[in-house]
Amino acid sequence: MKRLALILLLIQLFLISCNTEVKDYNKDALFYIRQQNFTEALNILNEALTVDDKNDVTWNNISVCYEAIGEYELALEAARNAVNYGDEKAAEYANLGNAYFDLGYTEEAKLAFEQALNLDEKHFFALYGLGVYYNKKEDYEKSQTYFQGLYDDNPMNVDVVQYIAYNKYKMGKIDDAIVFLEIQAEKVSAPSLDILLEKIKAEQ
Numbered sequence: 001m002k003r004l005a006l007i008l009l010l011i012q013l014f015l016i017s018c019n020t021e022v023k024d025y026n027k028d029a030l031f032y033i034r035q036q037n038f039t040e041a042l043n044i045l046n047e048a049l050t051v052d053d054k055n056d057v058t059w060n061n062i063s064v065c066y067e068a069i070g071e072y073e074l075a076l077e078a079a080r081n082a083v084n085y086g087d088e089k090a091a092e093y094a095n096l097g098n099a100y101f102d103l104g105y106t107e108e109a110k111l112a113f114e115q116a117l118n119l120d121e122k123h124f125f126a127l128y129g130l131g132v133y134y135n136k137k138e139d140y141e142k143s144q145t146y147f148q149g150l151y152d153d154n155p156m157n158v159d160v161v162q163y164i165a166y167n168k169y170k171m172g173k174i175d176d177a178i179v180f181l182e183i184q185a186e187k188v189s190a191p192s193l194d195i196l197l198e199k200i201k202a203e204q
Contacts, residue, residue, distance in 0.1 A: 022048050022055050029061060038065045056086025063095055072102040090120035097129045106133060124150065131163060140167040158190045165193075169200050178204075 025048035032041040042065050048058045063078035076099040082092045097112035110133050116126035131146035144167040150160045161184045168177035181197040 021051050022058060025051070026057060026061055029065075033065065033068075036068075038069045041065050054081075054085040056082045056089070056092060059085060060092050060095055063099060067095075067099060067102060072099065075099045076103060088115075088119055090116040090123040090126060093119065094123055094125035094129060097126065101129065101132070106136065109133060122153075124154070128160070131160075135163060135167065138170070140170045143167050144171075156188055158188065158192060162192060162196055165196055165200070169203070174200060174203060 025044055029041040029044040029048075032038070032044065042062065045058055045062045045065065048055065052058070059078050060082035063075045063082060066072070066075035066078060076096075079092070079096040079099040083096050086092060093112050093116035097109040097116065100106070100109035100112060109129065113126040113129040113133065116123050117130075120126070127146050127150050131143050131150065134140075134143035134146065137143075144164065147160050147163045147167065150157065151164055154160055161181075165177045165181045165184075168174075168180060177200050178197065181193055181200070185193050185197065
């Protein structure tokens with residue numbers, strides 16, 4: 001569910017809470033993650049576990065690496081460890097939600113995202129996750145409340161823009177969806193927006 005840029009942000013947010021040696025391992029792993037060399041990153045993170053096998057930061061970073069390579073069961077196991085071993089952190093619960101979602105455990109994902117919002121009511125990934133959850137449930141109005149809030153703070157996020165337009169379309173607001181996409185297309189060049197715009201226009 002996450003993309004590489006989101007993964008990098010999650011890892012950078014956690015580094016400050018590591019002890020020095022574990023922090024160094026996580027920094028080294030981040031170097032390889034930026035190169036999308038997740039195998040080497042995991043090798044380094046596993047070395048970090050030999051120093052502290054209950055460090056929530058390391059487990060969370062292991063989870064996002066496994067998610068990036070599609071090993072969703074392992075990602076979920078690591079995400080659970082991160083939540084169990086650490087103090088409560090919104091980003092760790094959001095990551096747990098992503099791991100559940102990738103395996104189709106949507107109700108468990110929803111609970112994890114909600115727990116993240118209990119800790120940080122503006123947490124991007126938790127809000128995004130709940131927006132996707134309600135979109136998949138075809139509750140487009142509820143989904144829209146999450147994505148519209150995200151758009152207000154992140155107007156250039158293409159994924160958020162797509163969900164807003166798609167929700168409008170599914171709610172029967174086709175003209176609104178078209179106007180919205182045309183305005184966004186003038187702000188940012190994104191082929192995915194052009195494709196969605198043409199699809200919605202075809203429904204007129």
